[in-house]
Amino acid sequence: MGNNKFMHYAFELAWILPSVAVPVAILVAITLTAFAVGIRVPDVAGRVDPKALSRTPPFDQPGVKELAPGRYEVAMIAQVFAFTPGEIRVKAGSEVTFEMTSRDVIHGVKISNSPVNVMVVPGQISRVTAKFDKPGEYLILCHEYCGSGHHVMAGRLIVE
Numbered sequence: 229m230g231n232n233k234f235m236h237y238a239f240e241l242a243w244i245l246p247s248v249a250v251p252v253a254i255l256v257a258i259t260l261t262a263f264a265v266g267i268r269v270p271d272v273a274g275r276v277d278p279k280a281l282s283r284t285p286p287f288d289q290p291g292v293k294e295l296a297p298g299r300y301e302v303a304m305i306a307q308v309f310a311f312t313p314g315e316i317r318v319k320a321g322s323e324v325t326f327e328m329t330s331r332d333v334i335h336g337v338k339i340s341n342s343p344v345n346v347m348v349v350p351g352q353i354s355r356v357t358a359k360f361d362k363p364g365e366y367l368i369l370c371h372e373y374c375g376s377g378h379h380v381m382a383g384r385l386i387v388e
C-alpha cells in the first residue's frame with residue numbers, strides 16, 4: 229500500500245517538474261536573447277503621413293547621421309522597389325538606430341547577419357537598434373512581397 233502511494237507521488241512529480249522547468253527555460257531563453265544577445269522586438273516609434281514624408285523629419289532627409297562616435301541614426305524610406313539610402317556606412321563596433329517607414333505598400337527589412345528584422349508599414353515609424361561589430365558588407369533585403377520588382381529590392385550596409 230505504502231509503495232503504491234510512493235509510486236503515485238513519483239508519477240505526479242514526473243509531470244510537475246517539466247511543467248515548471250519548461251516555462252522557466254523559456255523565460256531564461258527570452259532574458260538571454262534580450263539582454264545578452266541584444267535581440268528585441270522592434271517597437272512602433274510613431275505615426276507619419278506617408279504622403280508628407282518629404283516635409284516630415286527625419287524622413288525629409290533620409291540618410292545616415294553620426295550622433296556621437298560609435299553611435300548612428302539612420303532615417304530610411306522603403307518604397308517600390310528600393311531603400312533610401314541604398315547604402316549605409318558605419319564604423320565597426322557602432323550602435324545603429326534605424327527609423328524606417330514606407331512611402332507606399334508594406335515592406336520588410338532584414339539585414340543579414342544581424343538581429344534587424346522588421347516590418348515597414350506606410351503610416352508607421354518602425355524603430356530598431358543593432359550593434360555592428362564585424363567589419364564587412366551586410367545585405368539589406370525586403371522580406372515582404374511588395375510587387376513585381378520585390379526580388380531586386382535590396383541595399384547594403386558597410387561596416388568599416
Ligand SMILES: [Cu+2]
Pocket residue numbers: 335336370371372373374375378379381
Ligand atoms: Cu518587397
